[in-house]
């Protein structure tokens with residue numbers, strides 16, 4: 001158990017976690033890699049995201065964190081459709097294409113796409129694609145959190161997974 005003095009020291013510690021320390025710590029969390037797409041009145045866009053997670057299954061909902069300074073931000077803000085395409089193990093080139101400063105037509109030219117129920121682009125060879133409509137948006141710091149209600153799912157059970165860990169790509173084969 002901590003003494004009164006130790007507790008006092010913990011409670012009065014200055015905030016030591018600067019941006020770089022936070023990023024270094026986050027680089028130790030393995031994450032699936034997704035190309036998140038949209039289409040609609042705002043136009044077509046897509047970006048690479050690891051900040052994606054399951055929120056609840058009733059209704060089936062994911063969240064996606066999007067930096068408000070990203071070039072795709074305005075487009076996502078004007079559309080309600082979102083497709084979260086989780087990349088298969090052979091798709092690291094697509095992650096780089098959608099994660100860099102590349103023209104939008106060039107990004108989409110790098111793969112084959114279909115149209116989802118919501119109108120968002122579905123990546124044909126993705127490990128899994130979640131077609132969604134945005135049910136809620138909220139801002140935290142530099143990012144917007146998009147809550148995305150899943151309206152349909154398409155998956156390829158035989159594909160392996162692309163994992164981002166320690167600032168690099170790793171490949172997980174299925175069973």
Ligand SMILES: NC(=O)c1ccc[n+]([C@@H]2O[C@H](COP(=O)([O-])OP(=O)(O)OC[C@H]3O[C@@H](n4cnc5c(N)ncnc54)[C@H](O)[C@@H]3O)[C@@H](O)[C@H]2O)c1
Pocket residue numbers: 022023024026027050051065067099167168
């Ligand atoms: N959530 C995000 O916005 C996010 C996540 C991963 C990567 N990225 C971007 O991709 C590029 C390469 O990233 P990297 O992983 O090779 O090295 P990095 O040192 O920039 O990031 C390490 C880890 O920190 C977290 N992170 C990075 N930037 C963030 C941000 N702006 N907001 C919240 N978390 C953030 C992520 O978990 C990332 O994997 C960078 O430009 C980075 O900003 C952004």
Ligand SMILES: Cc1cc2c(cc1C)N(C[C@H](O)[C@H](O)[C@H](O)COP(=O)(O)O)c1[nH]c(=O)[nH]c(=O)c1N2
Pocket residue numbers: 033046047048049050051052065066067069070071072095096098099100101102164
């Ligand atoms: C592996 C990896 C993971 C992420 C990213 C990049 C990469 C390489 N990026 C950054 C995002 O993809 C990038 O800002 C845009 O695609 C390119 O930016 P511009 O469109 O040029 O602004 C990113 N951005 C974001 O807002 N949320 C996220 O979760 C992630 N995750």
